[in-house]
Amino acid sequence: MQKDTKKEDNQESRYILSSVDNALSIMNLFFDYEELSTAEIAKLIGVSRSTAFRFMVTLENRGFVSKTEYGKYRLGLNLFSLGMLAYNRMELVSMVHPYLSKMAEESGETCHLSILDDGIHVMFIDRALGSSCLRMDTAPGYRQFAHCTATGKAILAFQSDQVVNQYLKKTTFKPRTPNSIKDAQELLQVIDQIKLDGYACDNEEAERGLTCFAKPLLDSSGHAYAAISISGPTTRMSTDKEIHLQHLTDTIESINSLSF
Amino acid sequence: MQKDTKKEDNQESRYILSSVDNALSIMNLFFDYEELSTAEIAKLIGVSRSTAFRFMVTLENRGFVSKTEYGKYRLGLNLFSLGMLAYNRMELVSMVHPYLSKMAEESGETCHLSILDDGIHVMFIDRALGSSCLRMDTAPGYRQFAHCTATGKAILAFQSDQVVNQYLKKTTFKPRTPNSIKDAQELLQVIDQIKLDGYACDNEEAERGLTCFAKPLLDSSGHAYAAISISGPTTRMSTDKEIHLQHLTDTIESINSLSF
DNA sequence: TATACTGTTTAATATAATAAAACAGTATGT
DNA sequence: ACATACTGTTTTATTATATTAAACAGTATA
Structure with missing residues (x-):
């Protein structure tokens, strides 16, 4: 079911694509925060605001996050759809x-x-x-x-x-x-x-x-x-x-x- | 709710990170397939098998996909958790x-x-x-x-x-x-x-x-x-x-x- | 009015994503 | 039994691209 893959001590980590990995960890940030701004995300994962901005544009474009009327980000509908699919299939x-x-x-x-x-x-x-x-x-x-x-x-x-x-x-x-x-x-x-x-x-x-x-x-x-x-x-x-x-x-x- | 963001005709697309975008579209592939091999994914998104391999290692490491006993990939538990979270919060x-x-x-x-x-x-x-x-x-x-x-x-x-x-x-x-x-x-x-x-x-x-x-x-x-x-x-x-x-x-x- | 934040845009640089090639393993069909 | 055609994995080289810094405009705060 789950392979108990920690973040650091994984011998396969030499194959991990860092930009993709950062994008995934941005989504995981929402376990701890309901809404996040670009600047907050930049601080939390340790990148510049400009790259955080690009991450969010990319994620929003695919519906994995969505923007609130106040310019903050939340989890997106596509993530809900995929989650339901994962649930049904498992x-x-x-x-x-x-x-x-x-x-x-x-x-x-x-x-x-x-x-x-x-x-x-x-x-x-x-x-x-x-x-x-x-x-x-x-x-x-x-x-x-x-x-x-x-x-x-x-x-x-x-x-x-x-x-x-x-x-x-x-x-x-x-x-x-x-x-x-x-x-x-x-x-x-x-x-x-x-x-x-x-x-x-x-x-x-x-x-x-x-x-x-x-x-x-x-x-x-x-x-x-x-x-x-x-x-x-x-x-x-x-x-x-x-x-x-x-x-x-x-x-x-x-x-x-x-x-x- | 959703911004009707198409893939191509989006004026914001100059900010999209291609490797992250590919990773997201890999997850979306699972709308159409319950299980996929590395080679199949490579063909479907148009990259080499070696990069597809790296994508999947990265996604699996964060629990967004999981590997079956036959070496194929399915949607992962973390995606289910995030989807439920998105559902509860929306x-x-x-x-x-x-x-x-x-x-x-x-x-x-x-x-x-x-x-x-x-x-x-x-x-x-x-x-x-x-x-x-x-x-x-x-x-x-x-x-x-x-x-x-x-x-x-x-x-x-x-x-x-x-x-x-x-x-x-x-x-x-x-x-x-x-x-x-x-x-x-x-x-x-x-x-x-x-x-x-x-x-x-x-x-x-x-x-x-x-x-x-x-x-x-x-x-x-x-x-x-x-x-x-x-x-x-x-x-x-x-x-x-x-x-x-x-x-x-x-x-x-x-x-x-x-x-x- | 000044300060300190934002999100956005641009351009330069260095990093990291990519593909090709090679290897080993498996399954297929002849 | 053999050959073919697939796999997934690994390494290496090169190019593309992710990244940052800097600058800009906008907003809120003091």
């Missing part, structure tokens, strides 16, 4: 499903695959049910505020600060259980912890008695494009926590070895 | 909604905004209800096979052959009404007609008595990223067809003048 659900089923079978608990579908909600796009009578049973296509779910928090923790800030602006923190995250500050603390731990928990924050663990699926730039989770009754989940975390790690490793 | 629904409401008010009929959400289904992501008692009334988030809806056909008609072929492979043509499209051949004929007309019809193909007209929203490369439609009872719709088509044209013009 067939995330069908490729991940076998591993999700395997994880549900081995862990005995219900497993989910989620994406952030509109900036504030996570959507469960696939699931594999657990083997117990008492198990989590969601409807396919179920949507939920990201901060109420383990997968949502796992995705948010591995997004840029800019995306998180957008989330905080748009979301209302209506508590669903006594354990629900109450405000922006608490969410930011939780996100910091997830970054350290590498996994996210839902300790009865969406529904009493329900505990979930989740880990993110990361692209080559380190951003989460989806997350997988294991969910079940709190008593069982707390006992088997370490086992479940290992299941998540193993499954992600299998998924990453796929070639999308 | 806030399609909130930007288009005022125009959709205006169109519903002026036409008196229910209007929809749709995207192709997984390659085979269209999803109605926004609607504005008509003023009549007898009106189309869908649930938000309603999904339907693309070939059964006007918006779905409008989007398919302005996608690459490759996307259409994928659609034909994955879809089952179960007729929903006597007018439903019966097979792949019929759909291809309809698509050709839509390309000529610039709009798509649903003549009681999803539900008896219901007629819809739709037009696509196009990005700078000419691909549909969404579509808008007007829906209502066949008797009214057939009478007011030309008026509704004009409403669609006017609305799209307004949307295109927005800067996403």
Whole structure:
């Protein structure tokens, strides 16, 4: 799926075309900024304003960025079209499903695959049910505020600060259980912890008695494009926590070895 | 929204960086091909195999393309991440909604905004209800096979052959009404007609008595990223067809003048 | 009014993109 | 089994082009 290609220590880097690479890293800047001016881009990637200007003319001409009425640049429509195409073609659900089923079978608990579908909600796009009578049973296509779910928090923790800030602006923190995250500050603390731990928990924050663990699926730039989770009754989940975390790690490793 | 920037007759083209532009057009090749080899890319954009090789190393290093186990290239995960980001940030629904409401008010009929959400289904992501008692009334988030809806056909008609072929492979043509499209051949004929007309019809193909007209929203490369439609009872719709088509044209013009 | 920013344009220079050629590997068909 | 025709990869040489600096005009700020 992703080849864990870092920027510097890559032995293939002698073939990288620097101007093209700069153009690609300009697009990646928009993970951290919603709008950027030519001068800001020039500073951020370390080129003169005149070359930054030429980069932006080139990118805008193909619709990869677009200019706002104030002369700033944003991500463009063509990028959205290509992204949807990439999503449709990678067939995330069908490729991940076998591993999700395997994880549900081995862990005995219900497993989910989620994406952030509109900036504030996570959507469960696939699931594999657990083997117990008492198990989590969601409807396919179920949507939920990201901060109420383990997968949502796992995705948010591995997004840029800019995306998180957008989330905080748009979301209302209506508590669903006594354990629900109450405000922006608490969410930011939780996100910091997830970054350290590498996994996210839902300790009865969406529904009493329900505990979930989740880990993110990361692209080559380190951003989460989806997350997988294991969910079940709190008593069982707390006992088997370490086992479940290992299941998540193993499954992600299998998924990453796929070639999308 | 999109600036209708053609490739050649652009007076800004003296600033375009050719190597970056080639890299962007390589990504756009994937609208027409799901997988491409280095040699194929070299032929298609008109460079030597050695430079095409360098382009692909550069693109793969940033996750914009990924290599399959057979050594061919596909669109990469980073492109999906950026596309989702672009989609979330452009806030399609909130930007288009005022125009959709205006169109519903002026036409008196229910209007929809749709995207192709997984390659085979269209999803109605926004609607504005008509003023009549007898009106189309869908649930938000309603999904339907693309070939059964006007918006779905409008989007398919302005996608690459490759996307259409994928659609034909994955879809089952179960007729929903006597007018439903019966097979792949019929759909291809309809698509050709839509390309000529610039709009798509649903003549009681999803539900008896219901007629819809739709037009696509196009990005700078000419691909549909969404579509808008007007829906209502066949008797009214057939009478007011030309008026509704004009409403669609006017609305799209307004949307295109927005800067996403 | 002066300062410090912009985005745009031009021209000069040095860098880096390009293609050609050669190599090794694979698949094809004879 | 052989020959042909493809691959992807690597190196090298040359040319083209990406880059910068400098200058200009416009805007906002103090």
